[in-house]
Amino acid sequence: MSAVTHSDIALDVKGLRLEAVEGGRVLVPSLDLQIRRGEILGLVGESGSGKTLTCFGIAGLLPTGVRMTAGEIILDGQRIDNRSEKEWRAIRGGQIGMIFQDPLSSFNPVKTIGSILIESARRHQNLSKAEARALAIDILKSMHLPGSSACVDAYPHQLSGGQRQRAMIGLALINNPALLLADEPTTALDPTVQLQILALMRRKVSNSAGLMVTHDIAAAAAICDRLVVMLEGQIIEEGPTRTILSAPQHDFTRQLLAAAPIGTLTHGGGQ
Amino acid sequence: MAIRKLLSGFRDFAFVLLATVTVLFFLLRLTGDPAIVLAGEGATADQIQAIRVENGFDKPLVTQFVSTIFRLAQGDFGKSLLDGTPAMEKVLAALPATLMLAAMAITLNLIVSLPLGAWLGQSQTSRSRKPVRAFLSVLQGFPGFVIALLLINLFAASLEWLPSIGFSGPATWILPVVSVVCFLAPKLIRVVEANTWAALNANFVRTARSIGASDNVILWRHVLPNSLLGAVALIGAEIAFMLTGLVVIETIFAWPGIGWLLVQSTLNLDFPVVQAVVIVMVISVFLSNALTEAVQVILDPRIRVGARADK
Amino acid sequence: MSLAKIIRSPLLPLGMVGVVCALTMVLGDALSGHDHRAIDLTARLLPPLSPDHLLGTDELGRDQLARLLTGLRWSVGAAFCATVIAFCIGSAFGILAAHKGGILGSALRLLTTFTQSFPSFVMAVTVIAILGDSGFVALTLTLGLVTWPVFSRVVYAEARSLFQREYVQAAEMTGMSKMRLYLHHVLPALIPTLSVLVVFHFAEMIVAEGALSFLGIGAPLGAATWGAMLSEGRGYMLEAPWLTLAPAFAMVIIIVSAHRLGQYLRNITR
Numbered sequence: 001m002s003a004v005t006h007s008d009i010a011l012d013v014k015g016l017r018l019e020a021v022e023g024g025r026v027l028v029p030s031l032d033l034q035i036r037r038g039e040i041l042g043l044v045g046e047s048g049s050g051k052t053l054t055c056f057g058i059a060g061l062l063p064t065g066v067r068m069t070a071g072e073i074i075l076d077g078q079r080i081d082n083r084s085e086k087e088w089r090a091i092r093g094g095q096i097g098m099i100f101q102d103p104l105s106s107f108n109p110v111k112t113i114g115s116i117l118i119e120s121a122r123r124h125q126n127l128s129k130a131e132a133r134a135l136a137i138d139i140l141k142s143m144h145l146p147g148s149s150a151c152v153d154a155y156p157h158q159l160s161g162g163q164r165q166r167a168m169i170g171l172a173l174i175n176n177p178a179l180l181l182a183d184e185p186t187t188a189l190d191p192t193v194q195l196q197i198l199a200l201m202r203r204k205v206s207n208s209a210g211l212m213v214t215h216d217i218a219a220a221a222a223i224c225d226r227l228v229v230m231l232e233g234q235i236i237e238e239g240p241t242r243t244i245l246s247a248p249q250h251d252f253t254r255q256l257l258a259a260a261p262i263g264t265l266t267h268g269g270g271q
Numbered sequence: 272m273a274i275r276k277l278l279s280g281f282r283d284f285a286f287v288l289l290a291t292v293t294v295l296f297f298l299l300r301l302t303g304d305p306a307i308v309l310a311g312e313g314a315t316a317d318q319i320q321a322i323r324v325e326n327g328f329d330k331p332l333v334t335q336f337v338s339t340i341f342r343l344a345q346g347d348f349g350k351s352l353l354d355g356t357p358a359m360e361k362v363l364a365a366l367p368a369t370l371m372l373a374a375m376a377i378t379l380n381l382i383v384s385l386p387l388g389a390w391l392g393q394s395q396t397s398r399s400r401k402p403v404r405a406f407l408s409v410l411q412g413f414p415g416f417v418i419a420l421l422l423i424n425l426f427a428a429s430l431e432w433l434p435s436i437g438f439s440g441p442a443t444w445i446l447p448v449v450s451v452v453c454f455l456a457p458k459l460i461r462v463v464e465a466n467t468w469a470a471l472n473a474n475f476v477r478t479a480r481s482i483g484a485s486d487n488v489i490l491w492r493h494v495l496p497n498s499l500l501g502a503v504a505l506i507g508a509e510i511a512f513m514l515t516g517l518v519v520i521e522t523i524f525a526w527p528g529i530g531w532l533l534v535q536s537t538l539n540l541d542f543p544v545v546q547a548v549v550i551v552m553v554i555s556v557f558l559s560n561a562l563t564e565a566v567q568v569i570l571d572p573r574i575r576v577g578a579r580a581d582k
Numbered sequence: 583m584s585l586a587k588i589i590r591s592p593l594l595p596l597g598m599v600g601v602v603c604a605l606t607m608v609l610g611d612a613l614s615g616h617d618h619r620a621i622d623l624t625a626r627l628l629p630p631l632s633p634d635h636l637l638g639t640d641e642l643g644r645d646q647l648a649r650l651l652t653g654l655r656w657s658v659g660a661a662f663c664a665t666v667i668a669f670c671i672g673s674a675f676g677i678l679a680a681h682k683g684g685i686l687g688s689a690l691r692l693l694t695t696f697t698q699s700f701p702s703f704v705m706a707v708t709v710i711a712i713l714g715d716s717g718f719v720a721l722t723l724t725l726g727l728v729t730w731p732v733f734s735r736v737v738y739a740e741a742r743s744l745f746q747r748e749y750v751q752a753a754e755m756t757g758m759s760k761m762r763l764y765l766h767h768v769l770p771a772l773i774p775t776l777s778v779l780v781v782f783h784f785a786e787m788i789v790a791e792g793a794l795s796f797l798g799i800g801a802p803l804g805a806a807t808w809g810a811m812l813s814e815g816r817g818y819m820l821e822a823p824w825l826t827l828a829p830a831f832a833m834v835i836i837i838v839s840a841h842r843l844g845q846y847l848r849n850i851t852r
């Protein structure tokens with residue numbers, strides 16, 4: 001691996017260990033990850049492999065019942081895993097933006113799309129209500145949402161799945177985070193919409209770093225520069241997307257590739 | 272769409288009202304001979320017959336029924352068989368007492384149940400909540416009138432702190448209101464608790480957390496609006512219940528509302544008053560149900576605004 | 583099942599209540615050793631734990647325990663019979679309406695709207711008055727006839743989706759009789775919901791019976807029903823609070839037990 005200067009690395013995870021609180025079962029024994037600025041890393045594996053837990057662990061959002069017992073998470077050269085809950089709240093939404101799997105249930109059904117964007121913008125930037133609203137409209141516009149000014153006042157059920165996920169990406173990026181975490185961002189969407197959403201994410205992550213968690217290796221291949229394959233809490237293979245697609249080393253990776261629909265494996269990352 | 276809904280609402284209302292009048296008419300005629308009641312004790316057969324003719328009780332039932340409908344349609348609810356006052360006048364005089372009891376009870380119920388339910392809904396395992404849950408599940412087993420009797424037993428008879436019956440100033444309001452609330456609150460608390468728990472574990476809470484919202488903000492701005500919305504239906508049902516279901520509690524406390532009037536006039540076979548009470552009850556329940564539905568539509572954007580056309 | 587497991591089971595207290603109920607209903611006065619009607623003016627308003635009168639006596643010197651047990655027989659019996667009547671009419675109507683739809687379906691919808699706004703107390707009082715005497719039969723018939731739409735509403739909703747299911751449609755296509763279809767293929771699928779509903783309805787009926795006899799409707803004059811005992815005890819709240827407390831708590835124990843059983847059934851059938 002070429003010499004990487006310290007400032008190039010956006011996210012550095014060292015020896016992350018996750019355990020269940022009750023019974024102390026080890027879910028992720030020790031995991032190392034590095035993501036450079038402008039790079040999207042694909043974390044691929046089947047359900048239960050610990051990839052989603054890793055993603056939530058990086059954002060300090062582990063579900064009750066799971067604990068981080070060892071390791072370091074370093075974001076932009078600063079260690080964040082030992083911060084207080086108050087400092088974490090400034091990081092989440094500010095330095096780390098998140099995109100979730102199901103865009104319908106991830107929005108509050110009784111609040112407008114705009115209200116949560118405005119709340120996030122005002123929480124992390126010193127903005128008036130009107131400024132935050134203008135920013136929300138701007139960001140929705142840049143997500144290519146038709147009728148952005150109307151979308152601000154729309155309720156989640158009024159948008160289509162793809163529109164909701166665009167709004168969700170807008171929410172994640174509204175404060176220009178250094179890191180974008182995406183947990184299965186396209187799983188709940190139609191195939192044609194999936195490609196649009198992936199292309200949008202690829203374009204928007206250019207000046208920050210991205211981590212995309214997915215079981216769909218084709219989706220990961222479409223936008224990720226590098227892939228990390230996880231099995232039972234451990235990394236079994238990692239490398240540039242092109243290399244992994246053309247010469248997978250591990251049996252499990254080959255199985256994943258074989259299960260992907262023919263013709264969908266195009267490497268779109270890396271520019 | 273809205274107009275069709277309004278029309279079907281009116282149709283239902285008309286049906287329920289007509290059915291009420293019909294059922295009441297035949298039920299009440301079957302229960303006994305009103306002329307005998309009207310004549311009082313020790314009346315001769317001739318006197319009873321005279322009253323029968325005077326009130327039209329001697330005509331065939333169908334004729335009586337049709338003329339009853341016509342008179343009701345004109346707003347003539349007849350006169351009380353006991354003292355000759357217009358029946359509707361008696362009911363309207365009793366209505367404020369019931370509305371007052373219902374209003375006080377629902378207010379206190381909301382004040383107690385919403386915070387308590389929200390608090391309980393925040394944890395399913397905490398130790399401090401366990402005794403509260405146990406208490407509520409036992410309280411739920413107490414029928415309203417039994418609660419009323421026990422409260423009278425304690426606060427009015429034994430401790431002599433409060434008057435047990437009557438309707439004369441705030442001191443007499445406490446026991447009836449508390450009885451009703453003890454009966455209604457466990458159900459509402461349970462629903463608010465379940466809704467709060469469900470909302471707290473919904474995906475959108477994770478989204479709120481991901482933008483850095485604190486637990487307090489999440490509870491107040493993201494969870495409670497949802498859980499209260501889910502409680503609107505039950506609150507509406509509890510209001511509707513209080514408009515018809517306080518019969519026994521009003522009787523125990525000699526609270527001069529429509530429930531009490533209903534018992535008195537039913538036991539006295541005072542048909543016109545029973546009829547007027549029931550009609551007023553049916554109308555108010557219908558109105559309260561319609562109001563509940565309207566509130567739900569206003570509060571819930573999923574019902575209020577349809578999906579966008581350019582989907 | 584080990585003894586420890588039985589002791590910790592949530593069904594143990596329920597079982598005990600059930601056994602007491604069953605014993606009382608079979609044995610009656612023999613259990614308390616007194617005739618519940620025996621008046622003894624020399625032993626009026628004795629407090630509980632008096633020799634010979636475990637729960638004391640009322641204003642006429644009648645044994646409170648004997649009256650309580652007689653009341654249990656009456657209340658539980660009436661609530662049980664009323665529930666059975668409501669269950670039978672309600673589920674039959676619900677299944678029929680769900681299968682035939684059309685007029686029966688709309689009739690059920692209107693009927694539900696009607697019963698929700700019509701005060702059931704009026705209905706109960708008038709039906710009892712029409713039947714002419716305040717007795718067990720009149721009471722149970724009334725409660726059953728007034729409350730059956732509760733069952734038909736739930737059965738209708740569930741059965742309607744059931745008739746769309748393939749296995750029910752397949753059974754229907756074999757040309758079996760309607761009765762057989764309903765009893766062997768539709769009703770069994772409704773049992774989880776219905777069993778919970780039956781138990782909660784039973785609790786409701788205990789309350790309704792108590793309220794009616796408290797108002798002096800339903801039970802014959804002077805009968806030892808819990809409602810009547812509560813009503814008579816009101817006059818002696820200061821001198822003899824146990825006259826109201828005993829029937830009140832008896833009623834609550836039965837209702838809480840029924841609620842517990844209902845919750846238990848709901849949990850295991852879910």
